[in-house]
Amino acid sequence: MDTPIVAVITGSNRGIGRAICAALVQQFSGPLVLYAASRTGTSLDLTGLSIAPAVKIYPARLSLTDQGSIAALSSRVRKEHNHCDILINNAGLYYFQKDITTAQRQETLDVNYRGTLNVCQAFLPIMRKNGRIVNVSSQSGQLKYFGPHLQTRFIKPDLSLTELDSLVSEYSRTADEQTPTAAGWPPLAYFTSKAALNAATRILARENPHLLINCCCPGWVGTSLGAQAGQPPKSIGKCWICFLADVSLTGSLEDGAKIPLRLAVGDIGQTSGRYWANDSVASTDNGEIQNF
Numbered sequence: 001m002d003t004p005i006v007a008v009i010t011g012s013n014r015g016i017g018r019a020i021c022a023a024l025v026q027q028f029s030g031p032l033v034l035y036a037a038s039r040t041g042t043s044l045d046l047t048g049l050s051i052a053p054a055v056k057i058y059p060a061r062l063s064l065t066d067q068g069s070i071a072a073l074s075s076r077v078r079k080e081h082n083h084c085d086i087l088i089n090n091a092g093l094y095y096f097q098k099d100i101t102t103a104q105r106q107e108t109l110d111v112n113y114r115g116t117l118n119v120c121q122a123f124l125p126i127m128r129k130n131g132r133i134v135n136v137s138s139q140s141g142q143l144k145y146f147g148p149h150l151q152t153r154f155i156k157p158d159l160s161l162t163e164l165d166s167l168v169s170e171y172s173r174t175a176d177e178q179t180p181t182a183a184g185w186p187p188l189a190y191f192t193s194k195a196a197l198n199a200a201t202r203i204l205a206r207e208n209p210h211l212l213i214n215c216c217c218p219g220w221v222g223t224s225l226g227a228q229a230g231q232p233p234k235s236i237g238k239c240w241i242c243f244l245a246d247v248s249l250t251g252s253l254e255d256g257a258k259i260p261l262r263l264a265v266g267d268i269g270q271t272s273g274r275y276w277a278n279d280s281v282a283s284t285d286n287g288e289i290q291n292f
């Protein structure tokens, strides 16, 4: 029997993650093993989809704030298949309100940046040559929201993970002192967490030239995370986050799955270490390379 394509998707139980799973399993007629990871580890409900017999879907437990669960899933995939072809780091969270607690700020950085990086590092040793890692980020992580001195540090070509950790710790300190914007940081922790994820993507791509490692913005999608911004404006100023991010609302979960899916199984040539998005977060296109 052919060696199956082995894929792992985090945050697969709902939102964009579930839509990516649904689209992926319907694309394959040959052997595919999908570890559909979620915090609860419960089965993915794909009722009504037509799925080929060669496609196997296994529920898996993974919490981005529980290193034991990350290591356990990597060990399980190694034991059961000895390799991984596709890792889609979709899970993430957004405390949309401006005044969040220190614990919520820390959780944002721990989940969107450190936890996601931990998953990458746990799976890197078992990624097959030319395997793909997709980090679902956000246009909120683009460096245009950061002061010029911070942009230079984030984009440094030889930035190390240690330096990146220091940058994130520096953000936490200025946020503790309630002076992040004066120091050139964006007002919300989510922006820093996703900028750090993008920078980590670049570093891992540089360090692992045998893999294709990219990050993307899925667009503005009507999930519980995306809907926090309310009815989005074409009216700039109605919703301050939309003004800040210069965005307008896009459509379905399936549209949100398009760019991550392209980076996981579609045509991207040998591109690695780049940020992909559409010109507008309302666009339903398949994404293109954009500036960090």
Ligand SMILES: NC(=O)c1ccc[n+]([C@@H]2O[C@H](COP(=O)([O-])OP(=O)(O)OC[C@H]3O[C@@H](n4cnc5c(N)ncnc54)[C@H](OP(=O)(O)O)[C@@H]3O)[C@@H](O)[C@H]2O)c1
Residues within 6 Å of the ligand: 010, 011, 012, 013, 014, 015, 016, 017, 038, 039, 040, 062, 063, 064, 065, 090, 091, 092, 093, 094, 111, 136, 137, 138, 139, 217, 218, 219, 220, 221, 222, 223, 224, 225, 226, 227
């Ligand atoms: N929706 C948008 O407009 C939009 C825009 C830009 C980027 N994104 C990004 O797209 C990704 C998916 O977002 P979404 O819109 O689908 O959000 P969502 O519907 O809120 O789903 C978030 C997923 O992440 C999981 N998750 C949260 N914290 C976790 C943790 N500590 N450990 C493991 N899993 C965790 C959630 O699991 P539970 O069900 O257990 O909570 C859920 O499966 C995120 O990375 C988000 O930043 C979304």
